[in-house]
Amino acid sequence: MFINGEWVTNRQQFPVTNPATGETIGEVPDCTDEDIESAITAADTAFGDWKKTTTYQRSQLLYRAWELMIRRKRELAVLMTREQGKPLKASLNEVQYGADFLLWFAEEAKRTYGQTIPSSRENQRFIVHKSPVGVVGAITPWNYPISMITRKLAPALAAGCTVILKPAESTPLCAKAMMEIFAEAGFPAGVINCITVQNPARVGTAFCTDPRIRKLTFTGSTPVGKELNGLAAANMKRVSMELGGHAPAIVFPDADPVHAAKGLSLVKYLNTGQACISPNRIFVHEGHLEPFISELTSRTKRLKAGNGMNEGVGIGPLINELALQKVDRQVKDAVARGAKIETGGQRLTEGELGAGFFYAPTVLSGVTEAMAIYQEETFGPVAPIIAYKSEDDVIAMANDTDYGLAAYIYSNNISTAIRAFEALDFGIIGINDINPTSAAAPFGGMKNSGLGREGAQEGIEEYLETKLGGLVI
Ligand code: NAD
Numbered sequence: 001m002f003i004n005g006e007w008v009t010n011r012q013q014f015p016v017t018n019p020a021t022g023e024t025i026g027e028v029p030d031c032t033d034e035d036i037e038s039a040i041t042a043a044d045t046a047f048g049d050w051k052k053t054t055t056y057q058r059s060q061l062l063y064r065a066w067e068l069m070i071r072r073k074r075e076l077a078v079l080m081t082r083e084q085g086k087p088l089k090a091s092l093n094e095v096q097y098g099a100d101f102l103l104w105f106a107e108e109a110k111r112t113y114g115q116t117i118p119s120s121r122e123n124q125r126f127i128v129h130k131s132p133v134g135v136v137g138a139i140t141p142w143n144y145p146i147s148m149i150t151r152k153l154a155p156a157l158a159a160g161c162t163v164i165l166k167p168a169e170s171t172p173l174c175a176k177a178m179m180e181i182f183a184e185a186g187f188p189a190g191v192i193n194c195i196t197v198q199n200p201a202r203v204g205t206a207f208c209t210d211p212r213i214r215k216l217t218f219t220g221s222t223p224v225g226k227e228l229n230g231l232a233a234a235n236m237k238r239v240s241m242e243l244g245g246h247a248p249a250i251v252f253p254d255a256d257p258v259h260a261a262k263g264l265s266l267v268k269y270l271n272t273g274q275a276c277i278s279p280n281r282i283f284v285h286e287g288h289l290e291p292f293i294s295e296l297t298s299r300t301k302r303l304k305a306g307n308g309m310n311e312g313v314g315i316g317p318l319i320n321e322l323a324l325q326k327v328d329r330q331v332k333d334a335v336a337r338g339a340k341i342e343t344g345g346q347r348l349t350e351g352e353l354g355a356g357f358f359y360a361p362t363v364l365s366g367v368t369e370a371m372a373i374y375q376e377e378t379f380g381p382v383a384p385i386i387a388y389k390s391e392d393d394v395i396a397m398a399n400d401t402d403y404g405l406a407a408y409i410y411s412n413n414i415s416t417a418i419r420a421f422e423a424l425d426f427g428i429i430g431i432n433d434i435n436p437t438s439a440a441a442p443f444g445g446m447k448n449s450g451l452g453r454e455g456a457q458e459g460i461e462e463y464l465e466t467k468l469g470g471l472v473i
Contacts, residue, residue, distance in 0.1 A: 005189025046190025137207030
C-alpha cells in the first residue's frame with residue numbers, strides 16, 4: 001500500500017495468483033480501518049496545496065509519469081500477463097492504452113477553461129471558473145488492471161484532485177507498479193494513495209460515507225456499482241460509474257459476412273472475452289448465417305489457449321474458478337434449450353492447462369432469447385449467434401437489454417449504418433470498427449452500464465466543479 005508517500009507493508013497479507021498456472025506470485029497487505037483513515041486524511045491534507053498548483057505543474061508530472069510508463073512498458077506488460085493472464089501482446093497494448101491517458105490528460109489539464117457570460121444588467125458581470133471536486137475515491141477492476149487506473153487517476157490529478165485508489169484484489173501488483181511510477185514521477189506525498197484489501201466492502205463504505213471524500217469513481221459490475229451509487233447518493237457525492245455491458249453486434253445483409261466474422265473473432269476473444277465491451281450477442285442476418293458461422297468457427301478453432309507468456313498463445317485463462325463456472329453454466333443452459341456448439345463448449349484441462357482456469361473458445365449457433373446467455377453478461381470466450389430477418393427486428397432485439405455500453409455494426413451501406421447508429425441505445429458504437437476506443441474519445445454507457453464518461457474532453461469534467469461569480473461593478 002502507498003499512503004502519504006510511504007510504503008505500508010507490515011500488515012496481514014493476502015496472496016496474488018497467476019490464473020494460468022495457479023501459482024502464488026506475490027502477496028499484498030490487507031488494509032486495516034486505520035489505514036483507510038490514514039489514506040483519507042493524507043489525501044484530504046494534500047488537497048490543500050495540490051489544488052493550488054498550476055495546471056502546467058500538474059501537466060509536467062503527468063507527462064513524466066507517461067515517460068516512465070513507456071520506458072517500462074515491457075516490464076509492466078510481463079507483470080500484467082503473470083497477474084491477470086492475458087497474452088503478452090495484449091498486455092503491451094494495454095500498457096500503451098493506459099499510458100495514453102497520462103499523455104492526453106497532461107494536455108487537457110491546460111484546457112480547463114472557464115467562461116464569462118453577458119448579463120442583462122449593464123453593471124453586472126458573470127465569471128465561470130472550474131475548480132477540482134476534491135478528494136476522489138477510485139475503485140478499479142481486474143480485467144484491465146493498468147488502464148482502468150490511469151483512465152481515472154490521470155483526469156483526477158490533471159483537474160487538481162487528490163486520490164485514494166483501491167484496485168481489485170486479483171490484480172494489486174499492477175497497481176503497486178503504477179504507484180512506483182507516480183512516486184518516481186514526483187507527485188507530492190498524499191496526492192496519490194493506494195490501499196489493498198481482500199474484502200472490499202469496508203473501503204467502498206468509507207469512500208461513500210466519509211465527508212472528506214467528494215467523489216467516487218467506480219469501474220466494475222452493475223450490482224456493486226448500483227449498491228455503491230445508492231450509498232454515495234445518500235451522502236450527495238459526485239459519482240462516475242463504468243459498469244457491465246451486453247454488447248450486440250449486428251451483421252446486416254449489406255455487409256461482407258466473412259469480413260464481419262474476422263473482425264468479431266478478434267474482438268470477441270480479446271482478453272478471453274473478459275471485457276465490458278465484448279460482443280455478447282451476435283445478430284446475423286439469416287441470409288449470411290452459413291458463411292459467417294463457417295468463418296468464425298474456423299478462426300475460433302485456430303486460437304491457441306495457454307500461458308500468455310508463451311509464443312503463439314491467442315487466448316489466456318479466465319480470472320478464477322467462479323468466472324469459469326459462470327461461462328460453463330451459460331453454455332450448458334444454451335445447449336439444453338436448443339443451441340448448437342459449433343466448436344469449444346468445455347473446460348480445457350489437457351497438460352499444463354489443467355492448473356489454470358481455461359475454457360475453450362466457443363461458438364454457439366441457434367441462440368434464442370430464452371437462454372441465459374442472451375440475457376446476461378458472459379465475460380468469457382463464447383460467441384453466441386442469433387439469426388434475424390429484418391432491420392426493425394434486429395434493432396429492437398439489440399436494444400432489448402438493461403445495459404447500454406457498446407454495440408457493433410457491420411454494413412457496407414452508409415444509410416443502413418447511420419440508421420442503426422442513431423437507433424441503438426448504446427454509448428459506444430463501432431461501425432465496421434472493432435476498436436472504437438482511444439484516450440481521446442469518450443468512453444461510457446447508458447442505462448445500467450453507468451453514469452459519466454472517461455477519456456476525451458468529457459473525462460476531466462467529471463473531476464471539476466463549476467463555480468459562478470456574479471459581480472456588480
Ligand atoms: P466487481 O464489481 O466484482 O469488482 C470491481 C471492483 O469493485 C473491484 O475492485 C472490487 O474489489 C470492488 N468491489 C466489489 N465489491 C465491492 C463493494 N461491496 N464495495 C466496494 N468495492 C467493491 O467487478 P469485476 O468482476 O472485478 O469486474 C468485471 C465487471 O466490470 C464486469 O461487469 C465488466 O463489464 C465491468 N467493467 C466495466 C468497464 C467499463 O468501463 N464500463 C470496464 C471494465 C470492467
